[in-house]
Amino acid sequence: MAAPAAELTKTNVLVGAITRPPRSLWKDAWWQFRRHRLAMVALGTFIFLVLFTLVGPLLYHTKIDVIDFTLSLKGPSADHLLGTDDLGRDLLARAMFGGRISIAVGLTSVFLAITLGTTIGAAAGFFNRMDNPLMRLTDLFLSLPVLPLLLVIIYLFRDSLRAAFGPELGIFLMIVGVIGVLNWMPVARLVRASFLSLKQKEFVEAARSVGARDRRIIVRHILPNAMSPILVAATIGVGGAILTESTLSFLGLGFPSDVPTWGRILYDARNYLDIAPHWAIFPGLFIFLTVLSINFIGDGLRDALDPRKTS
């Protein structure tokens, strides 16, 4: 992958183009990524949103659960920048706190999906014996109706998990678990495809000839080369998972109302659209901006990691 740096710099100087630093695959990808203007703006937005939810509550001290009926359903004002809900609770503070959970659900469930998908895909692609059964399993999971199943599982198991792990952690674990377990299939297919072609390559043969075991070949030799599609799928998956979580909460089957994720705030706001539209608009905008920026980052990554596009 790494081109001889000196030679490249020389040609670049000759053509009069911008000189590039010596590069590795990831530095090269970053260099490409930085030229994708929309993706950079999106990355900035996403970092801002993450900081908003993480650092925001440290700077903005209003509590999320102070009930004050005299302030019920007020629009944005200097005291309450995003207005208040029906119980007079401050929406900015709730949006910051809820955003943490929405983003955390997105990241952890995708981590779970990627881990499962990569393991299954790698096993199927590397070991011929396991290919057929594992791919049948993948097809089976792909035939499950995801959203209806999620709704049913969460409804049925919500109370027992809440009893076992407490209301917040129980629901969090369950939502992350079901989103992860129902979304690993595309990753498994991608990883299997990469493994099938990569295991035929000379460098794998070379590694084997110097005595590397299967495990080492999979983890150290093939996996790093199969990383790009996994990374792109993971990025876009985070957006999808955040959407799924907010959809569940919006249907009233996600977090309880004392855990105000963005979807949950919208669910609570949906009966007050005529008198308090701000209550629904702000959390909706947060979901939209987060998912939009993640999708643009994914798009930029895809371009940056595409080996066919070398410029």
Add this chain to the structure above:
Amino acid sequence: MSRYILRRLLIAIPTVAVISFVVFAILALAPTDPLSSFGADPRVPPEVRATIRTALGLDDPWPIRYVKWVTSLAQGNFGFSFMSHSPVIDLLKQRVPNTLAVVGVAYIIGVLLAVPIGMISAVKRYSLFDHAATTFAFVGFSVPTFFTGILLIIVFSINLRWFPFIYDSTLQIHDIGSFLDQVKQSIMPITVLALFDTATIARYTRAEMLEHLPLDYVRTARSKGLKEQVVVLRHVLRNSLIPVVTLVALGVPTVFGGAIVTEQIFRVPGIGELLVRSIGDGDTPVVAAILLIFAVLVVLFNLFADVLYAVLDPRIRYS
């Protein structure tokens, strides 16, 4: 070819069987008692409840219950709803037309808009139109459908008062006036769904067209003097549409899933709304039936997409 279709069918049957088992297992293993709505009623004495359980066969071992359930399903008997005490099949017959009227129309509009948009963006890559279409597509699949729905309600129902925000399924179409009412009440749910569908399919069409445009056969077509219009429509578009058609077929079950949310926002009494309501009521027979219908839809359209692909693309090897 027919052997391929036959083999594909033979794979679909065990898939449906396994999925029906998964649906059954989730509902049977769940700690929630299907008779909990009776349980909350203090007027039902424990002995009566036990009799009901035995009569419903709830105390049988689970393999027997599964076999009973599957055999009655195979005979077209979906059971009775706990809540409305009517056969599940009747409930479904009432609901499905409403879902189809909204979801089906939205999907057709989405496909009809998406293909030309994707095609023009690919042919005029990096033009103003392409940038506009790309932005539109990213917005389309990043904005949650429930948020688009809420925004539309705020703008068009509450501020402008153009459209009603509750779908009236009892509306009978008998003249121009009632037809306009139907159009008015369908516009917002259809727009919400169509926005999402158009975005996804347009993006995919664009990508497929871009794959095909630099290929040799396109150059050949141009060099033998064909008009650009003919090259794009007859040669590139036809080849690019093969995977798009598959995607459209594969997308049908997802669209039904997406309708759950839209039906909830606009109170469209379709099967998605019925599912959410029945989950809330603990109405197990209805939930099981709807889950199974969704699952069968997925398997059916996967099968359909595979066969369609094989028919449309003669290069496919049937192995």
